[in-house]
Amino acid sequence: MNPLAAMNFRAVWAIYRMEMARAFRTVLQSIVSPVVSTSLYFVVFGSAIGSRITEIDGISYGAFIVPGLIMLSLLTQSISNASFAIYFPKFVGSIYELLSAPVSYLEIVIAYVGGAATKSIILGLIILATASMFVPLTIQHPFWMVAFLVLTAVTFSLFGFIIGIWAKSFEQLQLVPLLIITPLTFLGGSFYSINMLPEVWRTVTLFNPVVYLISGFRWSFYGKSDVSVGVSLGMTVVFLLICIAIVGWIFRTGYRLRN
Amino acid sequence: MPSILSISGVSKTYATGFTALKEVNLDIQRGEIFALLGPNGAGKTTLISIVCGIVNRSSGTVTVDGHDINKEYRAARGLIGLVPQELTIDAFESVWATVNYSRGLFGKPANHAFVEKVLRDLSLWDKKDAKAITLSGGMKRRLMIAKALSHQPRILFLDEPTAGVDVELRQDMWEMVRKLREDGVTIILTTHYIEEAEAMADRVGVITRGEIILVEDKAELMRKLGRKRLVLELRSPLTAIPEALSRYALELSPDGGQLTYTYDNQAERPGVASLIRDLEAGGIQFRDIDTQNSSLEEIFVNLVRKDA
Numbered sequence: 001m002n003p004l005a006a007m008n009f010r011a012v013w014a015i016y017r018m019e020m021a022r023a024f025r026t027v028l029q030s031i032v033s034p035v036v037s038t039s040l041y042f043v044v045f046g047s048a049i050g051s052r053i054t055e056i057d058g059i060s061y062g063a064f065i066v067p068g069l070i071m072l073s074l075l076t077q078s079i080s081n082a083s084f085a086i087y088f089p090k091f092v093g094s095i096y097e098l099l100s101a102p103v104s105y106l107e108i109v110i111a112y113v114g115g116a117a118t119k120s121i122i123l124g125l126i127i128l129a130t131a132s133m134f135v136p137l138t139i140q141h142p143f144w145m146v147a148f149l150v151l152t153a154v155t156f157s158l159f160g161f162i163i164g165i166w167a168k169s170f171e172q173l174q175l176v177p178l179l180i181i182t183p184l185t186f187l188g189g190s191f192y193s194i195n196m197l198p199e200v201w202r203t204v205t206l207f208n209p210v211v212y213l214i215s216g217f218r219w220s221f222y223g224k225s226d227v228s229v230g231v232s233l234g235m236t237v238v239f240l241l242i243c244i245a246i247v248g249w250i251f252r253t254g255y256r257l258r259n
Numbered sequence: 260m261p262s263i264l265s266i267s268g269v270s271k272t273y274a275t276g277f278t279a280l281k282e283v284n285l286d287i288q289r290g291e292i293f294a295l296l297g298p299n300g301a302g303k304t305t306l307i308s309i310v311c312g313i314v315n316r317s318s319g320t321v322t323v324d325g326h327d328i329n330k331e332y333r334a335a336r337g338l339i340g341l342v343p344q345e346l347t348i349d350a351f352e353s354v355w356a357t358v359n360y361s362r363g364l365f366g367k368p369a370n371h372a373f374v375e376k377v378l379r380d381l382s383l384w385d386k387k388d389a390k391a392i393t394l395s396g397g398m399k400r401r402l403m404i405a406k407a408l409s410h411q412p413r414i415l416f417l418d419e420p421t422a423g424v425d426v427e428l429r430q431d432m433w434e435m436v437r438k439l440r441e442d443g444v445t446i447i448l449t450t451h452y453i454e455e456a457e458a459m460a461d462r463v464g465v466i467t468r469g470e471i472i473l474v475e476d477k478a479e480l481m482r483k484l485g486r487k488r489l490v491l492e493l494r495s496p497l498t499a500i501p502e503a504l505s506r507y508a509l510e511l512s513p514d515g516g517q518l519t520y521t522y523d524n525q526a527e528r529p530g531v532a533s534l535i536r537d538l539e540a541g542g543i544q545f546r547d548i549d550t551q552n553s554s555l556e557e558i559f560v561n562l563v564r565k566d567a
Binding site (some may be wrong): 006008010011013014015017018021022025088089092093094096097098099100101102103104254 | 308311312313315332333334335336337339341343345347348349350351352356359360361362363364365366367368406
Protein backbone atom coordinates (compact mmCIF):
# COMPACT_ATOMS: atom_id res chain seq x y z
CA MET A 1 0.00 0.00 0.00
CA ASN A 2 1.14 3.54 -0.68
CA PRO A 3 2.59 4.68 2.68
CA LEU A 4 1.24 8.18 2.12
CA ALA A 5 -2.29 6.85 1.71
CA ALA A 6 -1.97 5.02 5.02
CA MET A 7 -0.85 8.12 6.89
CA ASN A 8 -3.14 9.60 9.50
CA PHE A 9 -3.04 13.17 8.20
CA ARG A 10 -6.04 14.12 10.31
CA ALA A 11 -4.04 13.29 13.43
CA VAL A 12 -1.08 15.33 12.21
CA TRP A 13 -3.41 18.25 11.57
CA ALA A 14 -5.16 17.84 14.94
CA ILE A 15 -1.85 17.93 16.86
CA TYR A 16 -0.45 20.76 14.73
CA ARG A 17 -3.60 22.86 15.16
CA MET A 18 -3.63 22.21 18.90
CA GLU A 19 0.00 23.34 19.17
CA MET A 20 -0.64 26.49 17.14
CA ALA A 21 -3.75 27.26 19.22
CA ARG A 22 -1.60 27.01 22.34
CA ALA A 23 0.83 29.54 20.90
CA PHE A 24 -1.95 32.00 20.15
CA ARG A 25 -3.46 31.42 23.57
CA THR A 26 -0.15 32.29 25.17
CA VAL A 27 0.73 35.00 22.69
CA LEU A 28 2.48 37.12 25.32
CA GLN A 29 4.84 34.30 26.24
CA SER A 30 5.22 32.92 22.72
CA ILE A 31 5.64 36.02 20.60
CA VAL A 32 5.69 39.29 22.53
CA SER A 33 8.27 38.33 25.14
CA PRO A 34 10.98 37.14 22.68
CA VAL A 35 10.34 40.23 20.52
CA VAL A 36 10.77 42.54 23.51
CA SER A 37 13.95 40.80 24.70
CA THR A 38 15.40 40.80 21.18
CA SER A 39 14.62 44.50 20.83
CA LEU A 40 16.44 45.05 24.12
CA TYR A 41 19.47 43.15 22.81
CA PHE A 42 19.27 45.25 19.73
CA VAL A 43 19.08 48.53 21.61
CA VAL A 44 21.80 47.61 24.11
CA PHE A 45 24.26 45.89 21.77
CA GLY A 46 23.39 47.86 18.65
CA SER A 47 23.44 51.26 20.28
CA ALA A 48 26.02 50.86 23.02
CA ILE A 49 28.58 48.73 21.22
CA GLY A 50 27.57 49.95 17.78
CA SER A 51 28.70 53.44 18.72
CA ARG A 52 32.22 52.04 19.21
CA ILE A 53 32.28 49.50 16.39
CA THR A 54 30.86 51.17 13.37
CA GLU A 55 31.36 48.45 10.80
CA ILE A 56 32.29 44.76 10.51
CA ASP A 57 33.18 43.44 7.04
CA GLY A 58 31.74 46.64 5.60
CA ILE A 59 28.37 46.10 7.30
CA SER A 60 27.07 48.53 9.91
CA TYR A 61 27.23 46.90 13.37
CA GLY A 62 23.49 47.27 13.91
CA ALA A 63 22.75 45.40 10.69
CA PHE A 64 25.55 42.88 11.34
CA ILE A 65 23.97 41.55 14.55
CA VAL A 66 20.47 41.07 13.08
CA PRO A 67 21.02 37.54 11.68
CA GLY A 68 22.67 36.50 14.96
CA LEU A 69 19.75 37.88 16.98
CA ILE A 70 17.26 36.04 14.81
CA MET A 71 19.27 32.82 15.16
CA LEU A 72 19.46 33.28 18.94
CA SER A 73 15.67 33.41 19.17
CA LEU A 74 15.18 30.73 16.54
CA LEU A 75 17.39 28.24 18.38
CA THR A 76 16.09 28.88 21.88
CA GLN A 77 12.45 29.11 20.85
CA SER A 78 12.55 26.02 18.61
CA ILE A 79 14.00 24.01 21.47
CA SER A 80 11.69 25.45 24.08
CA ASN A 81 8.53 25.11 21.91
CA ALA A 82 9.16 21.51 20.95
CA SER A 83 10.49 20.34 24.31
CA PHE A 84 7.57 21.85 26.19
CA ALA A 85 5.02 20.57 23.65
CA ILE A 86 5.97 16.93 24.25
CA TYR A 87 7.02 17.25 27.89
CA PHE A 88 3.76 18.87 29.05
CA PRO A 89 1.50 15.92 28.05
CA LYS A 90 4.04 13.61 29.69
CA PHE A 91 3.94 15.73 32.84
CA VAL A 92 0.13 15.95 33.13
CA GLY A 93 -0.36 12.38 31.85
CA SER A 94 -2.41 13.27 28.77
CA ILE A 95 0.28 11.57 26.65
CA TYR A 96 -1.79 8.38 27.07
CA GLU A 97 -4.11 9.64 24.37
CA LEU A 98 -1.31 10.16 21.87
CA LEU A 99 0.23 6.76 22.60
CA SER A 100 -3.11 4.95 22.32
CA ALA A 101 -4.12 6.67 19.07
CA PRO A 102 -3.57 5.14 15.62
CA VAL A 103 -0.69 7.53 15.00
CA SER A 104 2.76 6.56 13.75
CA TYR A 105 5.95 7.93 15.22
CA LEU A 106 6.63 9.81 12.02
CA GLU A 107 3.25 11.51 12.25
CA ILE A 108 3.87 12.50 15.87
CA VAL A 109 7.23 14.02 14.95
CA ILE A 110 5.88 15.83 11.89
CA ALA A 111 3.06 17.34 13.91
CA TYR A 112 5.02 18.42 16.99
CA VAL A 113 8.18 19.47 15.20
CA GLY A 114 6.13 21.15 12.48
CA GLY A 115 4.18 23.11 15.09
CA ALA A 116 7.28 24.14 17.01
CA ALA A 117 9.20 25.08 13.84
CA THR A 118 6.27 27.10 12.47
CA LYS A 119 6.08 29.10 15.69
CA SER A 120 9.78 29.88 15.73
CA ILE A 121 9.83 30.76 12.01
CA ILE A 122 6.95 33.19 12.56
CA LEU A 123 8.90 34.60 15.50
CA GLY A 124 12.06 34.91 13.41
CA LEU A 125 10.16 36.81 10.74
CA ILE A 126 8.62 39.11 13.38
CA ILE A 127 12.10 39.83 14.77
CA LEU A 128 13.31 40.50 11.24
CA ALA A 129 10.46 42.97 10.75
CA THR A 130 11.21 44.57 14.15
CA ALA A 131 14.91 44.88 13.30
CA SER A 132 14.12 46.50 9.95
CA MET A 133 12.60 49.38 11.92
CA PHE A 134 15.97 50.01 13.62
CA VAL A 135 18.41 49.48 10.75
CA PRO A 136 18.21 49.26 6.97
CA LEU A 137 18.43 45.59 6.01
CA THR A 138 19.34 43.90 2.77
CA ILE A 139 18.75 40.24 1.98
CA GLN A 140 21.02 39.26 -0.89
CA HIS A 141 19.98 35.60 -1.01
CA PRO A 142 16.33 35.41 0.10
CA PHE A 143 15.99 31.75 -0.92
CA TRP A 144 18.94 30.74 1.23
CA MET A 145 17.77 32.99 4.03
CA VAL A 146 14.46 31.10 4.13
CA ALA A 147 16.27 27.78 3.68
CA PHE A 148 18.55 28.44 6.67
CA LEU A 149 15.58 29.70 8.70
CA VAL A 150 13.49 26.58 8.00
CA LEU A 151 16.38 24.12 8.30
CA THR A 152 17.52 25.57 11.62
CA ALA A 153 13.98 25.77 13.01
CA VAL A 154 13.27 22.14 12.06
CA THR A 155 16.62 20.85 13.30
CA PHE A 156 16.41 22.55 16.67
CA SER A 157 12.74 21.69 17.08
CA LEU A 158 13.77 18.06 16.63
CA PHE A 159 16.51 18.62 19.19
CA GLY A 160 13.92 20.16 21.54
CA PHE A 161 11.63 17.19 20.97
CA ILE A 162 14.44 14.88 22.09
CA ILE A 163 15.03 16.99 25.20
CA GLY A 164 11.28 16.96 25.97
CA ILE A 165 11.22 13.16 25.86
CA TRP A 166 14.44 12.82 27.83
CA ALA A 167 13.55 15.32 30.56
CA LYS A 168 12.07 13.99 33.76
CA SER A 169 11.55 17.40 35.36
CA PHE A 170 11.06 21.02 34.41
CA GLU A 171 14.60 21.65 35.63
CA GLN A 172 16.03 19.18 33.12
CA LEU A 173 13.83 20.74 30.46
CA GLN A 174 15.53 24.10 31.01
CA LEU A 175 19.01 22.67 31.49
CA VAL A 176 20.13 22.26 27.88
CA PRO A 177 18.69 25.53 26.50
CA LEU A 178 20.08 27.58 29.39
CA LEU A 179 23.42 25.93 29.97
CA ILE A 180 24.38 24.85 26.47
CA ILE A 181 22.43 26.60 23.72
CA THR A 182 22.47 30.17 25.04
CA PRO A 183 26.25 30.19 25.75
CA LEU A 184 26.98 28.54 22.40
CA THR A 185 24.89 31.17 20.62
CA PHE A 186 26.54 34.05 22.45
CA LEU A 187 29.96 32.59 21.71
CA GLY A 188 28.99 31.64 18.17
CA GLY A 189 29.47 35.02 16.56
CA SER A 190 26.02 36.53 17.13
CA PHE A 191 27.47 39.87 18.11
CA TYR A 192 30.90 39.76 16.48
CA SER A 193 32.78 38.22 13.60
CA ILE A 194 34.90 35.29 14.70
CA ASN A 195 37.65 36.79 12.53
CA MET A 196 37.95 39.47 15.24
CA LEU A 197 39.13 36.80 17.71
CA PRO A 198 42.75 35.82 18.35
CA GLU A 199 43.82 32.77 16.29
CA VAL A 200 43.57 30.32 19.23
CA TRP A 201 40.04 31.34 20.18
CA ARG A 202 39.02 31.37 16.56
CA THR A 203 40.09 27.74 16.24
CA VAL A 204 38.25 26.83 19.46
CA THR A 205 35.14 28.61 18.22
CA LEU A 206 35.09 26.48 15.08
CA PHE A 207 34.06 23.55 17.30
CA ASN A 208 30.89 25.43 18.17
CA PRO A 209 28.18 24.24 15.74
CA VAL A 210 26.19 27.44 16.18
CA VAL A 211 29.01 29.36 14.43
CA TYR A 212 28.08 27.63 11.18
CA LEU A 213 24.40 28.43 11.52
CA ILE A 214 24.96 32.10 12.21
CA SER A 215 27.65 32.43 9.60
CA GLY A 216 25.52 30.84 6.88
CA PHE A 217 22.49 32.85 7.86
CA ARG A 218 24.47 36.10 7.85
CA TRP A 219 25.81 35.21 4.41
CA SER A 220 22.25 34.99 3.09
CA PHE A 221 21.76 38.61 4.21
CA TYR A 222 25.03 40.29 3.30
CA GLY A 223 26.99 37.83 1.19
CA LYS A 224 29.76 37.78 3.82
CA SER A 225 30.51 34.87 6.13
CA ASP A 226 33.08 33.68 8.68
CA VAL A 227 33.14 30.15 7.25
CA SER A 228 32.16 28.89 3.82
CA VAL A 229 28.43 28.58 3.14
CA GLY A 230 28.77 24.98 1.98
CA VAL A 231 30.33 24.03 5.31
CA SER A 232 27.57 25.92 7.16
CA LEU A 233 24.90 24.08 5.25
CA GLY A 234 26.67 20.75 5.63
CA MET A 235 27.04 21.13 9.40
CA THR A 236 23.36 22.04 9.79
CA VAL A 237 22.30 19.01 7.74
CA VAL A 238 24.64 16.76 9.76
CA PHE A 239 23.06 17.98 13.00
CA LEU A 240 19.61 17.45 11.50
CA LEU A 241 20.52 13.86 10.57
CA ILE A 242 21.88 13.19 14.06
CA CYS A 243 18.62 14.44 15.57
CA ILE A 244 16.57 12.29 13.17
CA ALA A 245 18.65 9.24 14.11
CA ILE A 246 18.14 9.87 17.85
CA VAL A 247 14.38 10.38 17.41
CA GLY A 248 14.25 7.16 15.39
CA TRP A 249 16.00 5.31 18.18
CA ILE A 250 13.68 6.81 20.82
CA PHE A 251 10.64 5.58 18.96
CA ARG A 252 12.07 2.17 18.16
CA THR A 253 12.81 1.51 21.81
CA GLY A 254 9.90 3.43 23.37
CA TYR A 255 12.53 5.26 25.45
CA ARG A 256 10.80 7.14 28.30
CA LEU A 257 7.49 6.87 26.47
CA ARG A 258 6.21 3.32 26.48
CA ASN A 259 8.11 1.87 29.40
CA MET B 260 -18.72 -16.05 18.39
CA PRO B 261 -15.07 -15.00 17.90
CA SER B 262 -13.72 -12.83 20.68
CA ILE B 263 -13.20 -9.14 19.97
CA LEU B 264 -10.08 -8.99 22.12
CA SER B 265 -7.64 -11.83 22.54
CA ILE B 266 -4.73 -11.64 24.97
CA SER B 267 -2.36 -14.56 24.80
CA GLY B 268 0.64 -15.27 27.02
CA VAL B 269 1.22 -11.61 27.82
CA SER B 270 3.94 -10.84 30.35
CA LYS B 271 5.43 -7.56 31.44
CA THR B 272 8.59 -7.01 33.41
CA TYR B 273 9.55 -3.38 33.98
CA ALA B 274 13.13 -2.13 33.74
CA THR B 275 13.23 -2.12 37.56
CA GLY B 276 12.83 -5.90 37.46
CA PHE B 277 9.26 -5.79 38.76
CA THR B 278 7.05 -8.33 37.00
CA ALA B 279 3.62 -6.78 36.61
CA LEU B 280 2.04 -9.49 34.44
CA LYS B 281 2.76 -13.20 34.17
CA GLU B 282 1.58 -15.10 31.10
CA VAL B 283 -1.86 -13.53 31.00
CA ASN B 284 -4.47 -15.14 28.75
CA LEU B 285 -7.85 -13.52 28.32
CA ASP B 286 -10.57 -13.45 25.68
CA ILE B 287 -13.25 -10.80 25.66
CA GLN B 288 -16.51 -11.55 23.88
CA ARG B 289 -18.04 -9.10 21.48
CA GLY B 290 -20.66 -6.87 23.09
CA GLU B 291 -20.15 -7.98 26.68
CA ILE B 292 -19.42 -5.96 29.79
CA PHE B 293 -16.36 -7.48 31.38
CA ALA B 294 -15.24 -6.45 34.84
CA LEU B 295 -11.60 -6.93 35.74
CA LEU B 296 -11.24 -7.04 39.49
CA GLY B 297 -8.07 -7.04 41.47
CA PRO B 298 -6.39 -5.41 44.43
CA ASN B 299 -4.10 -2.41 44.02
CA GLY B 300 -0.97 -3.26 42.07
CA ALA B 301 -2.46 -6.48 40.68
CA GLY B 302 -1.64 -5.49 37.08
CA LYS B 303 -5.04 -4.23 35.86
CA THR B 304 -3.79 -0.90 34.53
CA THR B 305 -0.65 -2.46 33.05
CA LEU B 306 -2.80 -4.95 31.13
CA ILE B 307 -5.06 -2.21 29.79
CA SER B 308 -2.05 -0.05 28.93
CA ILE B 309 -0.50 -2.88 26.92
CA VAL B 310 -3.69 -3.50 24.94
CA CYS B 311 -4.05 0.23 24.22
CA GLY B 312 -0.41 0.64 23.12
CA ILE B 313 0.72 2.81 26.03
CA VAL B 314 3.13 0.27 27.48
CA ASN B 315 5.28 -2.22 25.57
CA ARG B 316 4.80 -5.82 26.64
CA SER B 317 7.74 -8.14 27.33
CA SER B 318 6.15 -11.12 25.57
CA GLY B 319 2.89 -12.50 24.25
CA THR B 320 0.39 -11.42 21.61
CA VAL B 321 -2.70 -9.25 21.63
CA THR B 322 -5.26 -9.01 18.83
CA VAL B 323 -8.17 -6.62 18.61
CA ASP B 324 -10.92 -7.86 16.31
CA GLY B 325 -8.26 -10.00 14.63
CA HIS B 326 -5.74 -7.15 14.26
CA ASP B 327 -2.36 -7.60 15.92
CA ILE B 328 -1.73 -4.56 18.14
CA ASN B 329 1.79 -4.14 16.74
CA LYS B 330 1.60 -5.18 13.11
CA GLU B 331 -1.81 -3.59 12.53
CA TYR B 332 -1.74 -0.99 15.24
CA ARG B 333 -3.79 1.53 13.30
CA ALA B 334 -6.72 -0.83 12.80
CA ALA B 335 -6.44 -2.19 16.34
CA ARG B 336 -6.17 1.15 18.15
CA GLY B 337 -8.87 2.74 16.02
CA LEU B 338 -11.37 0.32 17.56
CA ILE B 339 -10.46 1.18 21.14
CA GLY B 340 -11.50 4.03 23.39
CA LEU B 341 -9.74 4.46 26.71
CA VAL B 342 -10.81 6.30 29.83
CA PRO B 343 -7.79 6.15 32.13
CA GLN B 344 -7.92 6.17 35.89
CA GLU B 345 -6.24 9.53 36.39
CA LEU B 346 -7.89 12.78 35.32
CA THR B 347 -5.31 13.70 32.75
CA ILE B 348 -6.50 16.45 30.48
CA ASP B 349 -4.76 19.48 29.02
CA ALA B 350 -6.20 21.88 31.59
CA PHE B 351 -6.13 24.94 29.34
CA GLU B 352 -8.08 23.48 26.43
CA SER B 353 -11.81 24.04 26.05
CA VAL B 354 -14.15 21.06 26.25
CA TRP B 355 -15.12 21.48 22.60
CA ALA B 356 -11.53 21.76 21.36
CA THR B 357 -10.22 18.81 23.31
CA VAL B 358 -13.01 16.42 22.25
CA ASN B 359 -12.61 17.42 18.59
CA TYR B 360 -8.85 16.99 18.98
CA SER B 361 -9.35 13.42 20.21
CA ARG B 362 -11.55 12.64 17.22
CA GLY B 363 -8.94 14.03 14.84
CA LEU B 364 -6.18 12.10 16.57
CA PHE B 365 -8.00 8.87 15.76
CA GLY B 366 -8.17 9.87 12.11
CA LYS B 367 -11.89 10.57 11.96
CA PRO B 368 -13.21 13.47 9.88
CA ALA B 369 -14.69 16.37 11.81
CA ASN B 370 -18.31 15.71 12.78
CA HIS B 371 -19.63 18.50 14.93
CA ALA B 372 -23.12 16.98 15.14
CA PHE B 373 -21.73 13.77 16.61
CA VAL B 374 -19.45 15.56 19.06
CA GLU B 375 -22.42 17.69 20.13
CA LYS B 376 -24.45 14.52 20.75
CA VAL B 377 -21.67 13.00 22.86
CA LEU B 378 -21.39 16.18 24.92
CA ARG B 379 -25.16 16.40 25.36
CA ASP B 380 -25.40 12.73 26.38
CA LEU B 381 -22.78 13.38 29.04
CA SER B 382 -24.42 16.64 30.18
CA LEU B 383 -21.39 18.65 29.08
CA TRP B 384 -22.93 20.70 26.29
CA ASP B 385 -23.42 23.74 28.54
CA LYS B 386 -19.72 23.62 29.31
CA LYS B 387 -18.47 23.22 25.77
CA ASP B 388 -16.58 26.53 25.83
CA ALA B 389 -15.26 26.11 29.36
CA LYS B 390 -11.62 25.28 29.91
CA ALA B 391 -11.01 21.84 31.40
CA ILE B 392 -9.34 23.41 34.45
CA THR B 393 -12.62 25.07 35.47
CA LEU B 394 -14.60 21.80 35.53
CA SER B 395 -15.48 19.85 38.65
CA GLY B 396 -13.97 16.38 39.20
CA GLY B 397 -17.12 14.66 37.99
CA MET B 398 -17.27 16.81 34.88
CA LYS B 399 -13.62 16.13 34.12
CA ARG B 400 -14.36 12.41 34.38
CA ARG B 401 -17.23 12.84 31.91
CA LEU B 402 -14.99 14.85 29.63
CA MET B 403 -12.50 11.98 29.60
CA ILE B 404 -15.34 9.66 28.61
CA ALA B 405 -16.43 12.10 25.88
CA LYS B 406 -12.88 12.13 24.50
CA ALA B 407 -12.78 8.33 24.51
CA LEU B 408 -16.13 8.13 22.70
CA SER B 409 -15.36 10.86 20.20
CA HIS B 410 -14.09 8.42 17.55
CA GLN B 411 -16.91 5.93 18.00
CA PRO B 412 -14.88 3.02 19.39
CA ARG B 413 -16.14 -0.57 19.40
CA ILE B 414 -14.32 -1.41 22.63
CA LEU B 415 -14.31 0.93 25.60
CA PHE B 416 -11.85 0.53 28.46
CA LEU B 417 -12.97 2.17 31.68
CA ASP B 418 -10.16 2.11 34.22
CA GLU B 419 -11.77 2.82 37.60
CA PRO B 420 -14.45 4.98 35.95
CA THR B 421 -16.30 6.00 39.07
CA ALA B 422 -13.39 6.59 41.44
CA GLY B 423 -14.13 9.79 43.34
CA VAL B 424 -17.48 10.24 41.65
CA ASP B 425 -20.65 10.94 43.64
CA VAL B 426 -23.46 8.40 43.86
CA GLU B 427 -25.79 10.18 41.44
CA LEU B 428 -23.14 10.52 38.75
CA ARG B 429 -22.12 6.92 39.29
CA GLN B 430 -25.68 5.81 38.53
CA ASP B 431 -25.66 8.02 35.40
CA MET B 432 -22.42 6.39 34.26
CA TRP B 433 -23.78 2.90 34.77
CA GLU B 434 -26.76 3.92 32.67
CA MET B 435 -24.46 5.27 29.98
CA VAL B 436 -22.44 2.06 29.96
CA ARG B 437 -25.60 0.00 29.53
CA LYS B 438 -26.67 2.21 26.62
CA LEU B 439 -23.28 1.79 24.97
CA ARG B 440 -23.60 -1.96 25.31
CA GLU B 441 -27.02 -1.79 23.66
CA ASP B 442 -25.27 -0.07 20.75
CA GLY B 443 -22.91 -3.04 20.51
CA VAL B 444 -19.89 -1.51 22.26
CA THR B 445 -17.82 -4.00 24.26
CA ILE B 446 -16.99 -2.62 27.69
CA ILE B 447 -14.05 -3.63 29.83
CA LEU B 448 -13.95 -2.01 33.21
CA THR B 449 -11.70 -2.23 36.18
CA THR B 450 -13.12 -1.17 39.45
CA HIS B 451 -12.62 -1.12 43.16
CA TYR B 452 -16.36 -0.83 43.65
CA ILE B 453 -17.39 -4.43 43.41
CA GLU B 454 -21.03 -3.41 43.51
CA GLU B 455 -20.30 -1.80 40.16
CA ALA B 456 -19.19 -5.11 38.68
CA GLU B 457 -22.08 -6.85 40.39
CA ALA B 458 -24.57 -4.40 38.93
CA MET B 459 -23.24 -4.28 35.40
CA ALA B 460 -20.85 -7.03 34.37
CA ASP B 461 -21.74 -10.05 32.30
CA ARG B 462 -18.44 -11.70 33.13
CA VAL B 463 -15.86 -11.15 35.80
CA GLY B 464 -12.12 -11.69 35.74
CA VAL B 465 -9.99 -11.63 38.86
CA ILE B 466 -6.36 -10.66 38.62
CA THR B 467 -3.91 -10.72 41.46
CA ARG B 468 -0.13 -10.38 41.49
CA GLY B 469 -0.05 -10.24 37.70
CA GLU B 470 -2.00 -13.44 37.14
CA ILE B 471 -5.58 -13.97 36.08
CA ILE B 472 -6.85 -16.43 38.63
CA LEU B 473 -10.41 -16.66 37.44
CA VAL B 474 -12.66 -15.69 34.54
CA GLU B 475 -16.28 -16.58 34.96
CA ASP B 476 -19.78 -15.61 34.02
CA LYS B 477 -20.90 -13.36 36.88
CA ALA B 478 -24.14 -15.19 37.63
CA GLU B 479 -22.34 -18.54 37.44
CA LEU B 480 -19.57 -17.29 39.69
CA MET B 481 -22.00 -16.12 42.30
CA ARG B 482 -23.87 -19.41 42.07
CA LYS B 483 -20.72 -21.52 42.26
CA LEU B 484 -18.62 -19.65 44.74
CA GLY B 485 -21.35 -17.84 46.57
CA ARG B 486 -22.27 -18.89 50.05
CA LYS B 487 -25.63 -18.54 51.68
CA ARG B 488 -26.48 -17.38 55.14
CA LEU B 489 -29.49 -18.40 57.14
CA VAL B 490 -30.29 -15.87 59.83
CA LEU B 491 -32.61 -16.89 62.66
CA GLU B 492 -34.14 -14.31 65.01
CA LEU B 493 -34.55 -16.18 68.32
CA ARG B 494 -37.53 -15.80 70.64
CA SER B 495 -35.28 -16.06 73.72
CA PRO B 496 -31.62 -15.06 73.65
CA LEU B 497 -28.98 -17.76 74.14
CA THR B 498 -25.86 -17.38 76.24
CA ALA B 499 -23.93 -19.92 74.16
CA ILE B 500 -24.42 -22.26 71.23
CA PRO B 501 -25.72 -25.56 72.65
CA GLU B 502 -23.43 -28.58 72.40
CA ALA B 503 -26.02 -30.42 70.29
CA LEU B 504 -25.59 -27.83 67.53
CA SER B 505 -21.79 -27.81 67.50
CA ARG B 506 -21.56 -29.65 64.18
CA TYR B 507 -23.10 -26.65 62.37
CA ALA B 508 -21.10 -23.55 61.36
CA LEU B 509 -23.13 -21.28 63.59
CA GLU B 510 -22.44 -17.82 64.87
CA LEU B 511 -24.25 -16.26 67.80
CA SER B 512 -24.73 -12.50 67.83
CA PRO B 513 -23.23 -10.67 70.87
CA ASP B 514 -26.70 -10.10 72.35
CA GLY B 515 -27.53 -13.80 71.87
CA GLY B 516 -30.70 -12.98 69.91
CA GLN B 517 -29.54 -14.04 66.44
CA LEU B 518 -28.08 -17.25 65.09
CA THR B 519 -26.37 -17.20 61.69
CA TYR B 520 -25.72 -20.38 59.76
CA THR B 521 -23.37 -20.10 56.75
CA TYR B 522 -23.51 -22.90 54.22
CA ASP B 523 -22.48 -23.82 50.71
CA ASN B 524 -25.52 -23.57 48.48
CA GLN B 525 -23.95 -26.02 46.03
CA ALA B 526 -23.57 -28.73 48.65
CA GLU B 527 -25.68 -31.84 48.25
CA ARG B 528 -26.83 -31.59 51.85
CA PRO B 529 -26.61 -27.97 52.93
CA GLY B 530 -27.91 -28.97 56.35
CA VAL B 531 -30.70 -26.42 56.62
CA ALA B 532 -33.48 -28.95 57.24
CA SER B 533 -31.52 -30.90 59.84
CA LEU B 534 -30.53 -27.67 61.61
CA ILE B 535 -34.20 -26.65 61.90
CA ARG B 536 -35.06 -30.12 63.23
CA ASP B 537 -32.23 -29.99 65.77
CA LEU B 538 -33.27 -26.51 66.89
CA GLU B 539 -36.81 -27.74 67.49
CA ALA B 540 -35.51 -30.81 69.30
CA GLY B 541 -33.39 -28.58 71.53
CA GLY B 542 -36.38 -26.37 72.30
CA ILE B 543 -34.88 -23.30 70.60
CA GLN B 544 -37.65 -21.28 69.03
CA PHE B 545 -37.28 -18.56 66.46
CA ARG B 546 -39.67 -15.82 65.43
CA ASP B 547 -38.20 -14.93 62.03
CA ILE B 548 -35.98 -16.48 59.39
CA ASP B 549 -34.03 -14.87 56.56
CA THR B 550 -31.59 -16.09 53.90
CA GLN B 551 -28.88 -13.97 52.26
CA ASN B 552 -26.54 -14.60 49.31
CA SER B 553 -22.94 -13.57 49.64
CA SER B 554 -22.00 -10.58 47.50
CA LEU B 555 -19.47 -10.53 44.70
CA GLU B 556 -17.29 -8.56 47.07
CA GLU B 557 -17.15 -11.44 49.53
CA ILE B 558 -16.39 -13.87 46.73
CA PHE B 559 -13.63 -11.59 45.48
CA VAL B 560 -12.08 -11.12 48.92
CA ASN B 561 -12.13 -14.88 49.50
CA LEU B 562 -10.51 -15.57 46.14
CA VAL B 563 -7.75 -13.05 46.59
CA ARG B 564 -7.09 -14.19 50.17
CA LYS B 565 -6.94 -17.80 49.08
CA ASP B 566 -4.39 -16.88 46.42
CA ALA B 567 -2.23 -14.79 48.74
